[in-house]
Amino acid sequence: AVDKRGELIAAGGQFKEELVVTDIDLGEGVGEKVEAPVQEETAEMFGALVLGVRDYFRKSGFVRAVLGLSGGIDSSVSACIAVEALGRENVIGVSMPSKFSSGHSREDAERLAGNLGIFFVRCGIQDVVDSYHRTLEEPLEQIRSHFGARREEDDGVADENIQPRVRGNCLMDISNRLKELKILVLNTGNKTEVALGYCTLYGDMAGGIGAL
Numbered sequence: 001a002v003d004k005r006g007e008l009i010a011a012g013g014q015f016k017e018e019l020v021v022t023d024i025d026l027g028e029g030v031g032e033k034v035e036a037p038v039q040e041e042t043a044e045m046f047g048a049l050v051l052g053v054r055d056y057f058r059k060s061g062f063v064r065a066v067l068g069l070s071g072g073i074d075s076s077v078s079a080c081i082a083v084e085a086l087g088r089e090n091v092i093g094v095s096m097p098s099k100f101s102s103g104h105s106r107e108d109a110e111r112l113a114g115n116l117g118i119f120f121v122r123c124g125i126q127d128v129v130d131s132y133h134r135t136l137e138e139p140l141e142q143i144r145s146h147f148g149a150r151r152e153e154d155d156g157v158a159d160e161n162i163q164p165r166v167r168g169n170c171l172m173d174i175s176n177r178l179k180e181l182k183i184l185v186l187n188t189g190n191k192t193e194v195a196l197g198y199c200t201l202y203g204d205m206a207g208g209i210g211a212l
Helices: 041-060 073-086 101-114 124-149 157-177 190-197
Strands: 064-068 091-095 118-121 183-187
Touching: 041 183, 064 073, 064 157, 073 091, 073 101, 073 118, 073 183, 091 101, 091 157, 101 118, 124 157, 157 183
Parallel strands: 064 091, 064 183, 091 118
Antiparallel strands: none
16 A cells, blocks of 8 residues: 555555555545565565465365476475465375486485475386387387388487376376366476477476466
């Protein structure tokens, strides 16, 4: 609130509901000046993201969040936002290691879940990834043969992309199948990755909302 001079006479907290009462001299149109609250930049962003996630869940009818925990910074920050927005009892962390996942990353994911107090499950995806390769081997060879393509010219990035897509499918199935729990998948990709295309469509971009 400001008075006729444009001076700040009251201010509520950022990104939260608050009832603020202030007095003003009706004759003069002025009140007692107050100092503007100073919000630390990171705390301000965190508060905005928490409010956005909480509001989206409430308006969409979801109660719980599920997200993949890799042990990295993006999924860790996303998990912290989810806990603050929904409560630790409503957040599910899923570790989905493959043969390329380091022991360190697996331990970090479990430790994060323990620190936050969220429910944690581990789901190995290597068998699913291997089944993709077995299923696609013959069709791929038929396509190469028909068009005269060479196996050695295959793009190796395809192997890297299969893994996040398997993870995305696992998370989406948890959300879809456990209908009564009202679970929404949180996308853990960050804005820079999306802007640069350094992310996998239908993989780490899968989810109902991307807080980052």
